[in-house]
Amino acid sequence: MxxxxxxxxxxxxxxxxxxxxxxxxxxxxxxxxxxxxxxxxxxxxxxxxxxxxxxxxxxxxxxxxxxxxxxxxxxxxxxxxxxxxxxxVVDQQWLMDKYEGKTIDFEIQGPQVVESATGERQTVPAKTIEGRIIRAGSQSASGYPYSPPLIEVAGKMQFSMPGTPIFPATLDGLxxxxxxxxxxxxxxxxxxxxxxxxxxxGMNWQATYNVVVPESSDTTAPELAEIIGWVTIQNKTGADFPKATIQLMAGDVAKIQDLRRREMNGVAYNQNAMVFASSGAPAVTQEAFDDFHLYDLHRTVSLSNGETKQIQFLEASNVTVRRTYRFEGNNPVTQPFYPGYHNDQIGFDHSGNTRVAILQEIKNSVANHLGMPLPAGRLRFYRRDRDGQMQFVGRT
Known part of the structure; x- marks a missing residue:
């Protein structure tokens, strides 16, 4: 309503x-x-x-x-x-704009501790000079200057600051x-x-999955894998959230603004809803919401500005993985058009495709120790060698 x-x-x-x-x-x-x-x-x-x-x-x-x-x-x-x-919010660029046309101090050398010939140590105060801000300059959102400042020092102008600017102590308008x-x-x-x-x-999330399969000499037999899923949350909003409860919405929500999107491939949305939990951690629940999927972390999270936080939301074992191989002899290509030239196999490379694709298939079902609608994300595959060490073998 x-x-x-x-x-x-x-x-x-x-x-x-x-x-x-x-x-x-x-x-x-x-x-x-x-x-x-x-x-x-x-x-x-x-x-x-x-x-x-x-x-x-x-x-x-x-x-x-x-x-x-x-x-x-x-x-x-x-x-x-x-x-x-x-x-x-006040920063150096904001203060430079505020004091444009005015004279301020610039620190060209900080205080130093010097030792005399007799071994006596004394502090030499910082050295400063006066300069008038003719032009404050400008910066991009990432902090890189679009145009340099213009400062007048001793009757001469320079396209850089002579030192660290020191502004008068005032809270007016800050x-x-x-x-x-x-x-x-x-x-x-x-x-x-x-x-x-x-x-x-300025806030985003994505899912990633690590799949670990055992060492095997039979490349056609099903394998039992361990799957660990992580949620990575990024906070670039300019604010801290010291005590936040977090829900994650999966799906493309219609929005007028042209927002940056991250391309994510992998696990599809299917099967019935259920609960996944890591050992000793609060359960992560999923529910259908409108035309989307809503995941609730059921925990309080501290999320500081500029922080990237990862939270484990899935841990499953004895998941069956089937490996298959796919070979396509003809490699589709774009052929140029030549008038009067007839090619009965136009659209294919005559030399053929010599590459074989290796596919790993995981069925998202309760019988396969999964069954929760999983957010799309990148999958990394690891295989243990004869010594039990994990080796990276591919990703999607």
Missing amino acids: IRCFAFLPLLSFSFVVAQEPTATPAKLTIYNQDFAVARTTVPLDLHAGANEVLTTNVTKQLEPDSVILRDPSGRNLVNVVEQNYDAA LLKPTLRWQIDAEKAARFNAELDYMTH
């Missing part, structure tokens, strides 16, 4: 700023299309009339028009009159974290924990 709330005119003009504690636990649904849905809480202490509320528990790649702020109990109407999102601000009109005073939902870019 979709609820539409009209923006009402302000009834009064009282002004209250509400803050929430940091490290609020979050619930994440991560998609394998470089985005996620984050759900957290914002404590609201509203007065009748106009209120201003802010939260810093959001990411740097938040989609502002995806934000939903509501009372999960349904007892209070959250009437948002205006929303502002600022992701311009943002240490991405910030969401709302103007909320409340009909009456209310105090409750509001639910905040939003979509963010």
